[in-house]
Amino acid sequence: MSATIRLTVGQAIVKFLGQQYSERDGVRRKFFAGCFGIFGHGNVAGLGQALLQAELDEPDALPYHQGRNEQAMVHIAVGYSRQKDRLETFAVTASVGPGAANMLTGAALATVNRIPVLLLPADIFATRIASPVLQELEQPYGYDVSVNDAFRPLSKFFDRVWRPEQLPAALLGAMRVLTDPVESGAVTVALPEDVQAEAHDWPVELFAERVWRIPRPVPEPEVIERAAEIIRGAERPMIVAGGGVTYAEANEELRAFVDATGIPIGETQAGKGSLPYDHPLNTGAIGATGTTAANEIAGSADVIIGIGTRYSDFTTASKTVWQHPGVRFININVAGLDAVKQAGLPVIADAKRALPALQEALAGYRTATDYQHLATRLAGEWDARVVASHHNGYGASNGVLAQSEVLGAVEAAMDPRDVVVCAAGSLPGDLHGMWRTRERKGYHVEYGFSCMGYEIPGGIGVSLAAPDRDVFVTVGDGSYLMMPTELVTAVQEGIKIIVVLLQNHGYASIGALSESHGGQRFGTKYRFRSAESGRLDGGVLPVDLAANAESLGVTVYRAKTLAELTAALAKAKAATTAVMVHVDTDLYEQSPSGDGWWDVPVAEVSTIESTRQARTMYEKHKAAQRPYVAPTQ
Structure with a gap:
């Protein structure tokens, strides 16, 4: 019979988290840099006590940090993890009820951005002996429902630990998802407040150092050959570099690929910095907030090589940026969800592995010199506009x-x-x-x-x-x-x-959007309510x-x-x-625009002339939208 150690559920969680490591390319890292927490009656005597005990007995195991807002604590964890290429993160704990509910926005942000963060919200009593407790959400259709059920659609993994015996499976399941580059996002383990304080005899093996290897999926040779065949048939290929380039630490591989093939790149928001801005084939931002250089190259591109991008509407300019009638897509991505977008050829692989393989398959291929010079010239012209605006x-x-x-x-x-x-x-x-x-x-x-x-x-x-x-x-x-x-x-x-x-x-972005869509900047300026008009168009707030x-x-x-x-x-x-x-700063002065479009619907009928004019322009842009569903075969 294996040895055991008697700890509360809260103490076991802290001890377990302090022993988790990630490893990629032979480099091992402590996965949790610490735990942010705000305490209330739901977690102060459970996880709060456990974190105090750890701070006194094992101060380096899971250092505690104090936050002021539960949503903000999740944002701190996301910022940290993103800067660490998703190889490390923080845990975040909050009390039952409003404390837990405040983390919902942070959970959504983490999952949308594919960033791992562990959320440990307190929950209602498992025994229900004192129900309804303070801050409990009561529903007539079920007594096992709490505000934490709202985390289910926002999390990549969700579990509620009703009994101590369930904890090991919940923690191991949480770690599986947190360290999976495909499934990264918010992971939620809800903890009833009475269970947090309950003691249990745990197998000592649960608290041994555990290393989670972050995989680098390799591409299938047949798929690489097919991708190379498509690119060789292209006259104006273009790369869209997304966040997956940087998360995979594939920046040097991308540079080598671009230098070898002469294919220009455009960058998404998450992919910004994939190459230095002054690389001769970096045309800069692409899409709705893109540069004139990237968007002009994109407009006539016949093959798009998406690397680690999820093709958001800003990247695709709401599916108007690529206008070549026969444009095809090759998508290098660890996630199948993203790899099949735009009906592209899915190359399901880590960018650091896929790019050298594709470069080798393209040996001897290079885009025309005139095409490369065009990309460099357009990027230079845009940069001159930027400097002038400064x-x-x-x-x-x-x-x-x-x-x-x-x-x-x-x-x-x-x-x-x-x-x-x-x-x-x-x-x-x-x-x-x-x-x-x-x-x-x-x-x-x-x-x-x-x-x-x-x-x-x-x-x-x-x-x-x-x-x-x-x-x-x-x-x-x-x-x-x-x-x-x-x-x-x-x-x-x-x-x-x-x-x-x-x-x-005021709100500069939404104000300008409102104005361009016929809304006359309604509700976007910080102004007193005017006694004369009854509207928020009085003086500036002090x-x-x-x-x-x-x-x-x-x-x-x-x-x-x-x-x-x-x-x-x-x-x-x-x-x-x-x-x-x-x-x-000035609320109205606009910066240089790359002429990208964003699909924000305008009222189809209106008594306001500015809205009617905006609807006419909207329909003109809408006509340029394309489904991008052509097969790659």
Whole structure:
């Protein structure tokens, strides 16, 4: 009979998580960097007690970190894991009821972005002896339902541990999914609050070091030959580099492939930085927020080689960016779900394994010199537009800086290895098209869920994962107001992030979208309600977000002119703690556009003339949409 150790369920979870490791390419890493938690009656005496005991007895096993908002804690874990190429993450615990429910948005973000994070929400009593307990959701059709059931569609794995005996299977199942590059996402193990405190005799083997090998699937030779045959028949092939390139650490393999074949690339949001921005065949961002260079090359491309992309509507410009009548797709991806999109030839494999195999199969193939020169020229023309927008003198002429001027100053203040972080509003579009990424992992924009409020906690996660790189968090006032709370966490933990807050008194992105779609920027500006009109079109609100940040313990530098901004960024760069640079920007000035389209339906009938005109334009763009279902055979 094997030896056992008597621990509570909470203590067993902490001890187990502290012994989990990931391994890829012979490099072993501790899988959980720690646990973020906010405690309430549902977990304070269970997991809370277990984390305290571990901190006293085994301080390096699963270090505890305090958060201020449950959603934000999940964002921190996501930012950390993404910067670590999904090979490490955090666990996150919250109390039953509203604490657990607050994590739902974070769970959705993690799963949409395919990022592993372990969620440990407290749950209702398994015994039900005290039901209904405080914060319990009662349903007449079943007494086993709690708010945690809402995690089921948002998680890649979900289990509820009603009895201690169920815990080993739940934990092993959770680890299986967390370390699977195909199934990565939120993993939820719901823990009834009475069960967390219940003791059980566990086999000691459960707590031995356990190494989970992250696989690198290799491509089938026959599929590689078929892909090479399709590419050899192409005159204007193009690569779409997605996040899978970087997660697979295949950046050098991509560079070698591009150099050998002369095939130009466009980059998705997650794929930004797959190659340095100034590589002669990198045409930059593709799609709705793309560059004129990438979108022009895409418009006539006859074969698309998608590498680690899920082909979101922004990448495909809502399926209008590729207009060649016979365009075909080859999709290199570890996930079959993505590999078959656009009716493409699925090459189900890790990019680091597939690209060298495909390069070998294409030995002697190279695109025409004129085609390569075209890609290089178009990329250069776009870059010139970007540089001009950074120095367009808008602020000097109008008394308030343009967003493009601010981004130019931020980019100039950064070292090549520093990281820019963003998530929502007009900034992600501008960053995608204009940011000149120089080194791997230097660009971190959460655009799968585009979650307002992600920026600051996500930046904290990036900084925890890469403490040797300065992290510049770019955020608009609208997104800042959603979740500034983790500035306190950064101050508490001594985590340096540089928050660049662009204050334009409204929603710039949705405002511009509303205007272009006939909505006249309705509900997108921060204004008093006018006594005369009864509408929100009065004066600008006297909101001082710089003072708000200062009240949370952050040093703030205010800037209004480009010279003041440059000086403030230099001070922020030299700082050793969390700082903010607050700068006023224009709500209306638009950055250079790559002319991509995004399918946002316009009212089919309206009494408003601007809406009717927008509907006419919408139908014109809609006519260019294509299903992309042609076979590759």
